[in-house]
Amino acid sequence: MRSCFHTVLAGGISLVVSLGMVVPAAEAQQQASEPAVQLPLPQASPHALVQQTIGLTDISVDYHAPGVKGRTIWGQLVPYSQIWRAGANENTIIKFSAAVRINGQAVPAGSYSIYVLPVSDQDWQFVLNRVITHWGAEGYEEKDDLVRIPIVPEASPFRETLLYWFSDAKNGTARLNLSWEKLTGSLYITTDVHAQALAGIEQTLAKQPGNWQLLAQAAEYLIQNNIQAELALRYINESIRLNDTYLNNWLKARLLASKEDYSTAIVYARKALKLGEKDDNAFMSQQPTMRIALTEWQAKAY
Known part of the structure; x- marks a missing residue:
């Protein structure tokens, strides 16, 4: 323990004496208030x-990755039936x-801390907690949990360093995986990508209602995903009204064919082939199809 005492000399000069060293009190106070200097180790x-974008949703996991270092992880370093920080140091976010x-459970937009409650090698609970300012599990309280999601971890190749990773990313779905030692736990994440896309389409078209190309793009998205056929028809009809091209006529032909109106689809397909220009590379590439x-x-039809 450091020995020190405070004294005031004649004339009002204040000193702090510590381990035989005399330091002016003002200087000692300044040194005490300065942040600790750390070496860059x-x-x-x-x-x-x-990070991963799923459809139109951005997802990130920010964490510190501990190593196995010859230890037994599950059931020892990470005890069963105890909440685990799902990483090292401060919260994994x-x-x-x-x-x-996530596995069917609704999770609003925002930031959450991740915890895992391992009951056994075949029984985990993946926990999202609303508090993101803790140091690991210190201060964790179950009342702040948003969701607890049961998962069954699977045996996997040995991994020395804990790893979060995404897999099977598709238009609006993906898996988030946590791998460490010889186990991997996976979560299935889905997003309402079509609702997000439709909202974006409506906002963009409201700003540029006379853009025939944007209307055609919007119709093509709906046609490709086989949704909102009547809305797609409205968009493509307006696109043709603004600028009668092979592209929007071909899109209308595809839409009509998807509704099994082959006779009318043939009319628009023939019109699209007639409107196509021989020097248009996009048209020439689509012509065989x-x-x-x-x-x-x-x-x-016949």
Whole structure:
């Protein structure tokens, strides 16, 4: 323990005497208030960040990754039936730019801390907690949990350093995986990508209602995903009214064919082939597909 005492000399000069050293009190107070200086040394559990866009939703996991270092992890370093910080150091943070569903459970947009409650090698609970300012599990309280999601971890190749990683990313879904030692736990994340896309389409078209290309793009998205057929027809009709091109006529032909109106689809497909220009590379690349589709529709119509 450091020995020190405070004294005031004649003339009002204040000193602090510590371990035989005399330091002016003002200087001692300044030294005490200065932030501790740390050496730039590598961390035992390095910082990591993984990000993934699922549909139109951005997801990130910010964490510190501990190593196995010859230890038995599950059931020992990470005890069963005790909440675990799901990383090292401060909270592991997951952030969603829009609402998602995780294994079917609704999770609003926002940032959450991740915890795992391992009951056994075959029984985990993945926990999202609303408090993101803790040091690991210190101060954790179950009342702040947003969701607890049961998962069954699977045996996996040995991994020395804890890793969060995404897999099977598709238009609006993906898996988030946590791998460490010889186990991997996975979560299935889904987003309402079509609702987000439709909202964005409406906002953009409201600003540029006379843009035939944007209307055609909007119709193509709906046609490709086989949703909102009547809205797609409204968009493509307006696009044709603004600028009658091979592209929007071909899109209308595809839409009509999807509704099994092959006779009318043939009319618009023939019109699209007639409007196409020989020096248009986009048209020339699509022309073989258009002719094949036209032949198929004719066989179905007649």
